[in-house]
Amino acid sequence: MSTIAAFYGGKSILITGATGFLGKVLMEKLFRTSPDLKVIYILVRPKAGQTLQQRVVQILNSKLFEKVKEVCPNVHEKIRAVYADLNQNDLAISKGDMQELLSCTNIVFHCAATVRFNDHLRHAVQLNVTATQKLLLMASQMPKLEAFIHISTAFSNCNLKHIDEVIYPCPVEPKKIIDSMEWLDDAIIDEITPKLIGDQPNTYTYTKALGEMVVHQEGGNLNIAIVRPSIVGATWQEPFPGWVDNLNGPSGLIIATGKGFLRALRATPMAVADVIPVDIVVNLTLAVGWYTAVQRPKSTLIYHCTSGNLNPCYWGKMGFQVLATFEKIPFERAFRRPNADLTSNTFTTQYWNAVSHWAPAIIYDFYLRLTGRKPRMTKLMNRLLRTVSMLEYFINRSWEWSTCNTEMLMSKLSPEDQRVFNFDVRQLNWLEYIENYVLGIKKYLLKEDMAGIPKAKQHLKRLRNIHYLFNTALLLIAWRLLMARSQMARNVWFFIVSFCYKFLSYFRAPSTLKV
Numbered sequence: 001m002s003t004i005a006a007f008y009g010g011k012s013i014l015i016t017g018a019t020g021f022l023g024k025v026l027m028e029k030l031f032r033t034s035p036d037l038k039v040i041y042i043l044v045r046p047k048a049g050q051t052l053q054q055r056v057v058q059i060l061n062s063k064l065f066e067k068v069k070e071v072c073p074n075v076h077e078k079i080r081a082v083y084a085d086l087n088q089n090d091l092a093i094s095k096g097d098m099q100e101l102l103s104c105t106n107i108v109f110h111c112a113a114t115v116r117f118n119d120h121l122r123h124a125v126q127l128n129v130t131a132t133q134k135l136l137l138m139a140s141q142m143p144k145l146e147a148f149i150h151i152s153t154a155f156s157n158c159n160l161k162h163i164d165e166v167i168y169p170c171p172v173e174p175k176k177i178i179d180s181m182e183w184l185d186d187a188i189i190d191e192i193t194p195k196l197i198g199d200q201p202n203t204y205t206y207t208k209a210l211g212e213m214v215v216h217q218e219g220g221n222l223n224i225a226i227v228r229p230s231i232v233g234a235t236w237q238e239p240f241p242g243w244v245d246n247l248n249g250p251s252g253l254i255i256a257t258g259k260g261f262l263r264a265l266r267a268t269p270m271a272v273a274d275v276i277p278v279d280i281v282v283n284l285t286l287a288v289g290w291y292t293a294v295q296r297p298k299s300t301l302i303y304h305c306t307s308g309n310l311n312p313c314y315w316g317k318m319g320f321q322v323l324a325t326f327e328k329i330p331f332e333r334a335f336r337r338p339n340a341d342l343t344s345n346t347f348t349t350q351y352w353n354a355v356s357h358w359a360p361a362i363i364y365d366f367y368l369r370l371t372g373r374k375p376r377m378t379k380l381m382n383r384l385l386r387t388v389s390m391l392e393y394f395i396n397r398s399w400e401w402s403t404c405n406t407e408m409l410m411s412k413l414s415p416e417d418q419r420v421f422n423f424d425v426r427q428l429n430w431l432e433y434i435e436n437y438v439l440g441i442k443k444y445l446l447k448e449d450m451a452g453i454p455k456a457k458q459h460l461k462r463l464r465n466i467h468y469l470f471n472t473a474l475l476l477i478a479w480r481l482l483m484a485r486s487q488m489a490r491n492v493w494f495f496i497v498s499f500c501y502k503f504l505s506y507f508r509a510p511s512t513l514k515v
């Protein structure tokens, strides 16, 4: 029997961000491995016209939870959705709910965050810093609390090249930032944001670093640990390979490449692609929860959940494998054949942007106009290239994360726990993982049917023929224009033609003699 699974039995667990990518996989694993847990409280807000209950039902009815329903048939009775909005100062939790949370919770997993790189600083601070502070305050009033696990990111100190499992000081105290966000107006915040974030690339990594500092300063006597995952990708093994449900990290760019929109990327092929499967992150997080509660380490331990130092993959290799997978498993209705270049040169990137992105988009929009339809490709391209520019920072650098605490934890696990809560990234086969990732995107994100693959291949063949035809036509037009305008070009052309003619006559002469 797994010690970790047994530990969560009978426990009341509070999860924030349970409706997010990581939160859903965390909940799934908890229910699947510890079906006898008492209750999982999830802090949820209504969204997209759905009530809390509708959101929960949608999650439980998803493919991700199919196995859970077999091992824990009364799963719906064990999830308690609590209305909350972490953007509100009091988190908008009702008094009654608050009482219950405070008196019953044993473990807290704080996953909620805004992960948008370009979020307004006020909003990012509210969610990634102030809400963390409020949750810590709540946690300090929970008499039964055994552990508080805060999910941060390995990129919270991405202004450094080598990152240890420690909390680094922030140039400005989080409390000062929180206070200033309360009285500064948006325009002033916009103005000071670049100065405040300094050498951090965006408001996300900056506020996640502040969030860690808040945990460090205001954790008091709580039993806290911080997990820092790198770029979280689709599931590796559990509950099945390739599950993913949002565009974050590499997923959006894989779609853009597979659909033929993205044909070049400013990326360094030899930079480490520090992607980590979401099930590895979840397994480590649950092991950390157990260890923190049972061993009660004297200080707050930080665990890096990264792949680069133990089993590195590189962006070049990843891109290559993604393209190879499209040969076998193409996406439907592609705009162009998937084919992309990784280039680390800014000039080349601009050239490819003009030739491979803007030119086809403009031509296609022209065609749409001609056929009486609304042009949309240049708008889409604009958005895509803006998104790519936000991600470029992370695909042109490599970082080194030390993983001493993570390795120490692995060594403390029994063989059974190492199997059930496997977070050993050395066992991951990247080629297989990337293939399943692409397949997962096709099935679970794009909701495309596997039966449509022959048709998709046929469509790609048609696109290839159009491409050849288009290039030939372009060449002929260029040649005609050149011949019409330049005497020099005409001279060269006649020289080539007469040379070829003489060459052929030379070979034809002996055969004529024979006859």
Ligand SMILES: CCCCCCCCCCCCCCCCCCCCCCCCCCCC(=O)SCCNC(=O)CCNC(=O)[C@H](O)C(C)(C)COP(=O)(O)OP(=O)(O)OC[C@H]1O[C@@H](n2cnc3c(N)ncnc32)[C@H](O)[C@@H]1OP(=O)(O)O
Residues within 6 Å of the ligand: 115, 116, 117, 118, 153, 154, 155, 230, 231, 232, 247, 248, 249, 250, 251, 252, 253, 254, 256, 257, 265, 269, 316, 317, 318, 319, 320, 322, 323, 340, 341, 342, 383, 386, 387, 390, 391, 394, 395
């Ligand atoms: C040697 C030679 C080899 C040759 C081989 C060459 C082969 C090359 C082939 C290449 C194949 C591709 C391979 C994969 C490369 C992958 C690169 C991946 C880079 C990933 C880097 C991530 C780093 C993360 C580090 C930090 C870790 C964290 O903790 S972050 C948590 C995760 N957060 C994110 O991922 C970012 C979240 N998103 C955002 O911040 C914002 O959405 C945005 C800034 C990206 C855009 O914001 P904006 O306000 O402009 O618009 P928005 O309304 O949000 O979205 C606009 C449309 O774009 C869609 N969208 C959103 N995110 C993405 C995305 N990641 N990729 C693509 N598209 C995205 C969004 O849905 C919108 O679409 P519409 O709804 O249609 O409007």
Ligand SMILES: NC(=O)C1=CN([C@@H]2O[C@H](COP(=O)(O)OP(=O)(O)OC[C@H]3O[C@@H](n4cnc5c(N)ncnc54)[C@H](OP(=O)(O)O)[C@@H]3O)[C@@H](O)[C@H]2O)C=CC1
Residues within 6 Å of the ligand: 016, 017, 018, 019, 020, 021, 022, 023, 043, 044, 045, 047, 084, 085, 086, 087, 088, 110, 111, 112, 113, 114, 115, 127, 151, 152, 153, 154, 208, 228, 229, 230, 231, 232, 233, 246, 248, 249
């Ligand atoms: N994805 C990645 O690549 C990485 C993620 N991380 C960290 O992992 C954690 C989870 O990320 P991930 O699952 O990918 O992110 P998602 O964006 O998928 O999920 C974010 C979660 O936070 C919730 N949330 C956001 N705003 C509020 C609010 N005002 N009130 C209540 N809940 C709110 C969302 O709820 P709702 O559904 O209502 O929007 C959602 O459940 C984050 O802390 C992130 O920093 C770290 C490294 C990499």
